[in-house]
Amino acid sequence: MKSQFLLDPSITFLNHGSFGACPKLVFKAYQDFQLELEADPVLFIQKKLPVYLKQAKAPLAAFIGCEKEDFFFTPNPTFAINTIMRSLKLQAGDEILSTNHEYGAMDRTWNFYCKNTGVKYIRQPITLPIISKQQILEEFWKGYTPKTKVVFINQISSATALIFPVKEICDHAKELGLITIIDGAHVPGHIDLNITQLNPDFYTGTLHKWMLAPKGSSFLYVKKEFQNSIDPLIVSWGYESVMPSDSQFLDYHEYQGTNDHSAYLCTPQVIQFLDENKWTLISKACKTIVQDNYQRFCNLLNTQPICPITDEFLGQMASIPVKTTQALALKELLYNTYKIQIPVMPLNDAVYIRYSINAYNTQEDLDVLYNALQDIIKTTDLISV
Incomplete structure (x- = not known):
């Protein structure tokens, strides 16, 4: 191998x-798309790209357990979380409940947001060694207060490499009326993933880690009820489009200026490699x-x-x-x-x-x-x- x-x-x-x-084999498919782009960039970007994106999203939707209309590709989860962050309508004093096992770039993203809004980012301690799933849940929810509005948690932590009980956390967060944002960077291709069953409001994962895709390939899933409230991180032609599709959500987020989408487009070859x-x-x-x-x-x-x-x-x-x-x-x-x-x-x-x-x-x-x-x-x- x-x-x-x-x-x-x-x-x-x-x-x-x-x-x-x-x-x-996957890298070859990636380079083939780049060569096709350079052969006729205008034709590729204006005509072929929308078709290729749909072809790439269909097998990925089946792989991660959601509908293809409910996510878009991003270069990395940091891009995805920044997109969510910029659209949250929280008030000074509100709290985002997280853990002290989150990825450093995510901590920095929320610290930036909190400095500019007065929101508080709560890094609830999860003590080590872990004894049981119940221990994680009990310690995590000790950080909940009436001011908690958002739960942000990684499904697999980076530094400690631990799998967290995200399903149970999402379920209880729903009972409390909280927004759930899941960082699943390490999950796709690593452990089983069915976003519909997990039922988060937002979920981001990478393809360029355990799914073996070329670097710069990730996605952001947004539950339908939140899709029209998420602003594009980059405002471009999809915003107030003169040729809108039937999804404002995808118009806003899939077309954000000239870029090389080749890493996204070889997703079918990625999944084929895993299957074969x-x-x-x-x-x-x-x-x-x-x-x-x-x-x-x-x-x-x-x-x-x-x-x-x-x-x-x-x-x-x-x-x-x-x-x-x-x-x-x-x-x-x-x-x-x-x-x-x-x-x-x-x-x-x-x-x-x-x-x-x-x-x-x-x-x-x-x-x-x-x-x-x-x-x-x-x-x-x-x-x-």
Whole structure:
């Protein structure tokens, strides 16, 4: 399987979770669209692009469990969340309930919004280690007050790689009359996703992580009742269009000036690649490798797992606590000396080494990491054990 990807073979690549890796066949489809665009840019953008977008959205809608009219492509989830942020009509003193496990760019987005509106962003602590799903739910809802108007939460956290009980949170949020915004950046192609069943008001996910699409391919789903209240992040020809479609929502958000949509357009080839390679089975095997090695690394680093080692909390990546005060130096050493591409991430006064496992990885890759960490413990003072 590794031969089907474009990754540098000299690197032990354990960081699929950050930006993914694109198969050669999918990348070829991506480049074919770019070549077709350059052959006749006017024809492509004005005539072919609307047709290609519909062809790309239909299989994705089936894959993520929603209607194709209820989402549009975005370059990344940060773009998507900024779109939502700019349209929220909250008042000073209102609260957005979140956790202290959110992605840093999202924290910054909400901090920006709050500084300009007087709204409060509540990073409710979820303590580690996780004992149970019920623990997460109880701790999360302790942050709820009569001023809470919005729930924002990641379905899979970035630094801690934990799967959160988003379905239960969405259900209870609905009972409380709250708006729900879900950051599912790590979800599509990683764990099962059916947006209709989750029933959030807003959901964003990437294709360029675990779905293996070219970089710069994500989506934003908006429930129908909110679609006409979401302003375009970029105002362009779709706004008050002289040739409107039957969806103001898509007019506003799908046509925001000249851009290269090729990463979006090869979505059918992405899903075909996953289907033809029986990705459900591959993903299951990857999750087994993740779980089988988790305690082993904790033992090496003299730390404890941050959750039960089960499918309920872990997918194809895991974060191992590491005792270091030099996270960046450790990451750089692993890459520069040992040729291992892996993130070392601080969060909430702790540091984690997060390994990702995908089809091109084997047990030998984790053995390379294990041996490198053994050597670093013996020869440097970067890690305390």
